[in-house]
Amino acid sequence: MSSSSAALRELQRDLENKANDLSKLQKDIAKNHQVRKKYTIQLGENELVLKELDLLNEDANVYKLIGPVLVKQDLAEANANVRKRIEYISAELKRLDSSLQDLEEKQHSKREAILKVQQRIQSHQAGKAKA
C-alpha cells in the first residue's frame, strides 16, 4: 500500500515536472510567434522601401534617420542597405521557422509523455482502489 502510494507520489511529481516543461515550451512557442510577426512586418516594410527607392531618380536625396540625426545617404548605398536588410530578415525568419518546428515537436512529445504518466497514475489509483 505504502509502496504504491510512494510510487503514486513519484508519478505525480513526474507529472508536475512534465507539465512545467510543457508550459515553458508553450511560452517559447508564443515568443517565437511574436518575434516572427515582428520580423514579418519589418520584411514587408523593407520591401515597400525598396520599391519606393527604385522609383526615385538617380539624383534624388535620400536620408537615413539614425537616432535624432537625419543623415544624407547615397541612393545606391541606401538600395544596397535595404536589400541586405531584407536578406537578413528572411534568413532570420527561416531560422525561426525551423526552431518553431523543433519546439512544436518537443511539445508534442512532452504531451504524449504526460499522457502516459497520467495513465499510469490512473492505473495505480485503480489498483489501490481495488486493493
Add this chain to the structure above:
Amino acid sequence: MGKPEVKGTVTSLSSMFPPEEVQKAAKMVEEKLSEKQNEMNQLKEFIADNTSLVNLVQKLPDELHHDIMVPFGKAAFFPGGLIHTNEFLVLLGESYYADRTAKQTVEILKRRGKSLMSKVDALKAEMQDLKAEASFFDSTTSEVAEDLVEIKEYEEDNSTERVFQSGPAELESPTLAEADNKMDSKLGASKDDEYARLMSRLDELEKEELAAEDDGENDEDEDEDANATETDGDENELTEAAFQWKKDEGYSSRDHGQRYSECTGLTAEPVTQGEMSHGRIIHQDSKMLNPSINASVPSEKKPVQTSKSEFDSSKAFTGSIVEHTENLEKKIPGQNTTSSESSGSKPSKPVSRFKMQRK
C-alpha cells in the same frame, strides 16, 4: 436479398455539443470578431489620415509661402512661415527619407492608400468567416435548447454511419423505420441524380472500352470483367431497396475505391504474364470507376451471390477478388463466360448493354 440489419443510436444534441462549450466557443468567436473590428477601425483611420494628407500636400504648393503659427514645445506657438512649399521629405519606411516634390509625394501616398485598402479587404473577408462561424454556433445553441436529437444508423455489413438530425426527442428507436422513410423521401431526389450520374459514367466507360478494343481482346476482357462487377453492383443497387443503396452513398468512396483497385490490381497480377498493358489499363479503369463505385462496391457481395453463384461470395470482399482472378484466367484463353452469365442475369439494365455488344 433483404435489407441488412440496421442498428442505430439516438443521441441528444446536448450531449454531442454541450451547451457550455458551445457558449464558450461562441464567446471566443465573438472576441476574435471584436479584435478584427478594432483592427478594421484602425485601418480606416489610417486611410482617412492618408486622404487628408494627400489633400494637404496638393494644396501647399499653391502658394510660394504660407504664414502659419508654428507649434513650439507642448503649449506654445509662434508666428512663422512655410517656405519651399514644393519640397517634401517623405518617410519611405524603416527610417529612410527622401526629398520629393508635391506630385511625387502624392503618388507615394496614393500607393500607400492602395495597400491599406487591400489590407482592409482581407480583414473584411476574415470578418465574414468569423461571422459565419458565430452564426453556426448560435444556431447550434438554439438547437440544443430545443432538445433536437441526432440519429445515427449503422449498416451491419460495413459499419458506415449516416448521421442526420431529426425533430425533437420523441423519435425514439422504434421509429427508426420512420426515420428511414424520411431519409428515403429526403434523398429520393439525390438517388435519381446518382442514377443519372452512374448512367453517364457507364456511358463514359463504354466509350473507353470501345477505344480499348483496338488494344486487344484480352484487355477488353479485363475491362469487361472490371466493369461487370461494377455494373452488377449498380444494377443490384437500383433493383434492391433504395435505403441500402443510399447507405452506400454514405460510404467514403475512397475506401471502396481502394478496395476496388485492390480487386483490379489482384486481377491484373495473374494475368500480367508479360502483359503489362493489362495492369495499366486496369488501373486507369479503376481510377475512372472509383468515383462511381461508391454505390457498387460495398454491395458487391450481393451481386456476387446472385449472379455469380459459383463464387464464395458470402465472405468478405477479398473472397470475390479471388474468384475474379479465376474467372479471368478462364477467360483469357477462352470465352467470356462470366460476362455472359452476368449479362444474362441482369438483362434489363443498360449496363449490361455493352457486355452484350461483346458477344
